[in-house]
Amino acid sequence: MGPLNRLFQRIKPSENKPSELKQSAVASLLGGAETLWVGMNEARWSGRNYQSLADEGYRKNVITHRAIRLLSESAAAVPLVLFRGDQRLNHHPLLDLLNRPNPSQGRAVFFETAYAYLNIAGNSYLEAVMGGDGLPLELYALRPDRMKIIPGPNGWPRAYAYGISGKEHQFPVDAATGQSLILHVKTFHPTDDHYGMSPLEAAAYSIDVHNAASGWNKALLDNSARPSGALVFEPKEGNSVLSKEQFDRLKVEMEENFQGSKNARRPLLLEGGLKWQQMAFSPTDMDFINAKHVSAREIATAFGVPPMMMSIPGDNTYSNYKEANRALWRSTLLPMMDKMMSSLNFWLTPYFGDDLRLDYDLDAIPALSYDRQALWQRVGAADFLTLNEKRAAVGLGALSGGDVIT
Numbered sequence: 001m002g003p004l005n006r007l008f009q010r011i012k013p014s015e016n017k018p019s020e021l022k023q024s025a026v027a028s029l030l031g032g033a034e035t036l037w038v039g040m041n042e043a044r045w046s047g048r049n050y051q052s053l054a055d056e057g058y059r060k061n062v063i064t065h066r067a068i069r070l071l072s073e074s075a076a077a078v079p080l081v082l083f084r085g086d087q088r089l090n091h092h093p094l095l096d097l098l099n100r101p102n103p104s105q106g107r108a109v110f111f112e113t114a115y116a117y118l119n120i121a122g123n124s125y126l127e128a129v130m131g132g133d134g135l136p137l138e139l140y141a142l143r144p145d146r147m148k149i150i151p152g153p154n155g156w157p158r159a160y161a162y163g164i165s166g167k168e169h170q171f172p173v174d175a176a177t178g179q180s181l182i183l184h185v186k187t188f189h190p191t192d193d194h195y196g197m198s199p200l201e202a203a204a205y206s207i208d209v210h211n212a213a214s215g216w217n218k219a220l221l222d223n224s225a226r227p228s229g230a231l232v233f234e235p236k237e238g239n240s241v242l243s244k245e246q247f248d249r250l251k252v253e254m255e256e257n258f259q260g261s262k263n264a265r266r267p268l269l270l271e272g273g274l275k276w277q278q279m280a281f282s283p284t285d286m287d288f289i290n291a292k293h294v295s296a297r298e299i300a301t302a303f304g305v306p307p308m309m310m311s312i313p314g315d316n317t318y319s320n321y322k323e324a325n326r327a328l329w330r331s332t333l334l335p336m337m338d339k340m341m342s343s344l345n346f347w348l349t350p351y352f353g354d355d356l357r358l359d360y361d362l363d364a365i366p367a368l369s370y371d372r373q374a375l376w377q378r379v380g381a382a383d384f385l386t387l388n389e390k391r392a393a394v395g396l397g398a399l400s401g402g403d404v405i406t
Contacts, residue, residue: 122196203302304332
């Protein structure tokens, strides 16, 4: 019995249910819809909790929302490939598991969720549900705000605790091997030993500025889409100021009859020495548009997305959209996918065999077709390489008789 089989005991089939029917260990904590829990106070987010980051960043900010969706959907759409040595396997139980991780999700939705959590929280947790044969039968992506790491005496995690509505389920971590039913994929955090740092934290101030600018613009539209003005009192017959009763009545009439979108374009009737004086925008007021664009570029930069791909004006880093798209894949998407694949190869593939390697299909990424074509041309023109060396350079297996220079 291998170390992983010793760690996870075989699950006996239930007398009332088929052995194939499994359930996530945290599903029983969910209860009914009325018991859903919104967050864990224990989670550490460098002064900003997950709920605030997800709400102000992902749900209310169009730039952040689009950046995260672009990253998670693009990465999840790339097909996965499995190798045994240099041989590519087209059919395997591991591929079947990843193509249908659980009864409610396919591969694309499952990985989209995992990548989205990684970009929103800086942490992504995957749970493996074991089958009766000692192999993973289902995979689930768990909400990171509900997960808490419990450190052991040596500082490394000794358990992962998933909590909902005051109830908690712990997933132990083997002290010797570090294996667990939970895979924790995280981004680098310079001051935290256990949790990753969310890109939203780095972009938090820019998100606040961008949201505030949008709120200011909405308030301006609600107020007839016109700049503020002033009611100037021109005294007559020695009255230098309005009386308190006159001032209060004028204030109430202005609020009830001349403010808000429903009163747009309604004529303003002034009396008693009052004069309306238009006030022009100051340069500071007008610069809010540029400040909003600057904030949008900073947000996109925090996620590694070229601003050109977000239709943000004022960015000419790349000469065209195709070049920006290729840079997105090379500098952001491929490293993020490498992180996920290397984590899965450490955590999941050993269950199915030590000689297996999971990867993504580079040939299925249209944005990189130009790079592949250029590589093939350079390798094909290299007359000092054997056929098998050329095939290895482009990721293909060796052929019989291909070790001679032609």
